[in-house]
Amino acid sequence: MHGYEAVIGLEVHAQLSTSSKIFCSCSTTFGADANHQTCPVCLGLPGALPVLNQNAVRCAIRFGHAIGADINRRSVFARKNYFYPDLPKGYQISQFDQPIVKGGSLAISTDETGYKTIGIARAHLEEDAGQSIHDGMPQSNVKSYVNLNRSGIPLLEIVTHPDLRTAEEVYAYLVEMKALLQYLEICDGNMEEGSLRCDANVSIRPMGQASLGTRTEIKNLNSFHNVKRAVQHEIDRQIAVVLQGGSIEQVTLLWDADSQKSRVMRGKEDSHDYRYFPDPDLMPVALDETEVQALSRTLPELPRHKRERFESEFGLTQTDAEILTQDKSLAGYFEGAVAVSHQPKLTANWVITELLRELKGLERGIDACPMSPHDLGELVSLIDRNVISGKIGKTLFRLMFDTGKTAQELIEAHNLIQITDSAKLEQIVNEILDQNDDQVQQYLEGKTKVFGFLVGQVMRVTKGKANPQLINEILRRCLDGRR
Ligand code: ADP
Ligand code: MG
Ligand code: ZN
Numbered sequence: 001m002h003g004y005e006a007v008i009g010l011e012v013h014a015q016l017s018t019s020s021k022i023f024c025s026c027s028t029t030f031g032a033d034a035n036h037q038t039c040p041v042c043l044g045l046p047g048a049l050p051v052l053n054q055n056a057v058r059c060a061i062r063f064g065h066a067i068g069a070d071i072n073r074r075s076v077f078a079r080k081n082y083f084y085p086d087l088p089k090g091y092q093i094s095q096f097d098q099p100i101v102k103g104g105s106l107a108i109s110t111d112e113t114g115y116k117t118i119g120i121a122r123a124h125l126e127e128d129a130g131q132s133i134h135d136g137m138p139q140s141n142v143k144s145y146v147n148l149n150r151s152g153i154p155l156l157e158i159v160t161h162p163d164l165r166t167a168e169e170v171y172a173y174l175v176e177m178k179a180l181l182q183y184l185e186i187c188d189g190n191m192e193e194g195s196l197r198c199d200a201n202v203s204i205r206p207m208g209q210a211s212l213g214t215r216t217e218i219k220n221l222n223s224f225h226n227v228k229r230a231v232q233h234e235i236d237r238q239i240a241v242v243l244q245g246g247s248i249e250q251v252t253l254l255w256d257a258d259s260q261k262s263r264v265m266r267g268k269e270d271s272h273d274y275r276y277f278p279d280p281d282l283m284p285v286a287l288d289e290t291e292v293q294a295l296s297r298t299l300p301e302l303p304r305h306k307r308e309r310f311e312s313e314f315g316l317t318q319t320d321a322e323i324l325t326q327d328k329s330l331a332g333y334f335e336g337a338v339a340v341s342h343q344p345k346l347t348a349n350w351v352i353t354e355l356l357r358e359l360k361g362l363e364r365g366i367d368a369c370p371m372s373p374h375d376l377g378e379l380v381s382l383i384d385r386n387v388i389s390g391k392i393g394k395t396l397f398r399l400m401f402d403t404g405k406t407a408q409e410l411i412e413a414h415n416l417i418q419i420t421d422s423a424k425l426e427q428i429v430n431e432i433l434d435q436n437d438d439q440v441q442q443y444l445e446g447k448t449k450v451f452g453f454l455v456g457q458v459m460r461v462t463k464g465k466a467n468p469q470l471i472n473e474i475l476r477r478c479l480d481g482r483r
Contacts, residue, residue: 002243004204006235007212008164012177014156014187015128015195016059022127022154023050023093023282030193034147042127042152044088049281052077056154057285058295059186060100060125063156065296066184067120069104073289077125077282081275086130086146094157096276099124100285106180107304108172109322118173119161128153150194156186162201162212167232174198174224175326179303183328191223198227202234204242213238214248218262220255230255230262237262306331314344323352330366333373340377343384350380354394358401370404379407388418391464419466422474425458429471429478432457443479451475 021028024041040048064071078096101123107115130148137145158177164170178189178196189196198221203213218234221227238248252269253262278284301309303325310321310331325331334351341347355376359369379400383393388411399410411417419425432454433440439450458471 002239003207004239004242005207006165006231006238007162007203007205007215008166008170008231009162009201009215010160010164010170010173011199011201012158012174013128013197013199014158014181014189016056016154016156016186017188018053018055018059018154020053020055021152022053022056022125023152026152028153030195032149034145035149037149038151043148044090044151050093050279052282052285053154056125057100057287058291059154059184060123060156061287061292061295062184062299063123063158063181063186064101064104066180066299066302067101067104067106067123069120069123070102071287071292072098072100072102073287073292074098075100075124075285077279077285078276079279080126084129084132085144086132086148086151088130088148088151092127092129093279093282094126094276095124096271098284106173106176108169108176109318110169110172114318116169118163118169121159121161123156123158126155126157127151128155162203167228167235170200170231171224171228174227176303179326179328183300183303185300194222197221200227200231200234202231202238203248204235204238214250216248216251216253217268218253218255219265222257226255226257229260233260234262300328303328314338314348316344316348320348320352323356324348327366333366333369333376336373337377337380340374341380341384343380346384347377347380350376350397354397358398370402371400375400375406382407382411386418386420386467388416389464389467392416392418395464416465419462420470422470425462425466425470426474426478428461428466429458429474432461433478433482440479440482444483451479454479 015028019028020026021042024039026037026039026042029037041050061071075095076098077093079091080094080096081091083090099122102121104120104123105117106120107117110116128150130146130151133145133147134140137143160173164173178191181187181196182189187195191197200218200221201215202218203215205211205213216234216238218230221230234253241248250268252265252267254265255262307318307321307325310316310324311318314321316324324334330351334347337347337351338344355369355371359366379393379396382388383390388396396407396410396416399405399414400407403410436454436457439453442450443454454475455468455471458466458475459468
């Protein structure tokens with residue numbers, strides 16, 4: 001063992017799902033023609049004045065309530081000065097020493113100990129920058145292009161304390177944060193489309209040391225898996241450097257997903273490099289006490305609570321409860337199905353194994369599921385009450401999924417009701433025994449392995465509709481009758 005531990009802090013940028021931008025009324029809809037959702041404010045034309053979007057403020061307040069943070073009744077927008085072609089004003093409007101949300105925490109699930117609490121230092125509002133486009137344009141070999149549609153979209157930057165210790169914890173934190181933002185309906189959480197972005201700060205220190213080591217910051221992480229890989233790569237790199245007697249330089253790194261490597265982008269800037277100062281065009285944000293209180297009552301049941309309730313109320317395992325609550329719509333779907341089936345565990349199995357697999361195959365989310373929760377609940381109930389076998393259930397499931405028809409409709413159309421009539425089954429069994437004299441003799445001589453073959457024959461003749469337990473019983477009785 002090398003005797004070092006990693007220390008990681010994350011900065012997550014969440015694009016808030018407001019319909020207009022943070023300081024102007026331009027639309028935030030994704031995918032419009034380049035530079036068509038712009039105005040003097042978000043183009044940064046001189047003299048244009050920003051006006052704060054109250055919905056963005058409400059999103060931040062609700063987020064603060066959800067993580068148990070202090071909501072600062074007075075916060076201040078500041079100018080963060082830097083030059084970049086996609087930042088026409090030459091500064092980004094952000095918050096600095098007086099952010100809207102301070103403190104709070106998020107519990108993440110870990111394998112060994114159940115839960116771990118990650119402290120959140122702050123969350124502040126800021127505007128997004130535009131996008132520079134270097135590839136895929138008519139003259140990309142000689143020009144770079146700028147699209148300012150994204151300029152001015154509201155962001156909530158959420159900064160953790162350096163409480164994370166492994167790449168797995170980082171991953172778990174992102175999963176949990178995404179679920180929380182989605183439950184609150186303040187961000188769609190789509191990392192590939194850029195509505196959730198993450199920078200990771202990584203350092204190492206000898207086990208048992210209290211002070212922090214020198215950190216590096218990794219940028220350009222565009223999927224949860226990339227964050228995990230990049231963090232692990234950086235931990236390994238730093239340990240290797242230190243073990244060889246070197247020291248860590250404080251730099252900003254860019255992750256290259258193709259080569260699975262990072263490269264140095266620039267020396268790390270310090271906050272004084274940005275020359276922050278209060279933006280004279282915007283009043284300090286003074287929150288109305290009644291509204292802050294009222295917003296705390298608009299919170300939905302949050303992912304962790306829902307998960308715990310699924311465990312206690314439905315008796316689900318932690319893993320199943322986690323899978324079902326990671327997505328609010330999926331959790332709703334599951335509850336809708338249970339309301340019909342009254343069989344939480346069996347329903348959870350069907351949702352997790354069959355339904356999620358089919359949806360994945362179609363690359364669809366639960367919102368585009370062709371089978372309603374009610375119909376799935378009914379199917380589970382039919383299986384539970386032995387009206388159809390589990391095997392027929394699977395056939396039926398596929399048919400329902402493909403046609404959108406209900407279980408009842410399909411059972412009638414395809415004559416799929418389970419045969420539970422013993423007299424009828426006994427007749428079928430005897431016919432099969434008559435046709436398979438050799439196997440019957442073998443069985444009677446003690447070669448019980450052929451029993452499985454005979455069960456298979458009954459299944460074949462009944463097209464899987466016979467109740468398997470009943471087949472076993474009757475077959476054994478009829479065979480014994482032939483001794
Ligand atoms: P900056 O303003 O440079 O981004 P912050 O102090 O706001 O720096 O910290 C950014 C993130 O880096 C936070 O999540 C914080 O927890 C984390 N962090 C700070 N110091 C370290 C360190 N030595 N090792 C790992 N993470 C760190
Ligand atoms: Mg930073
Ligand atoms: Zn605008």
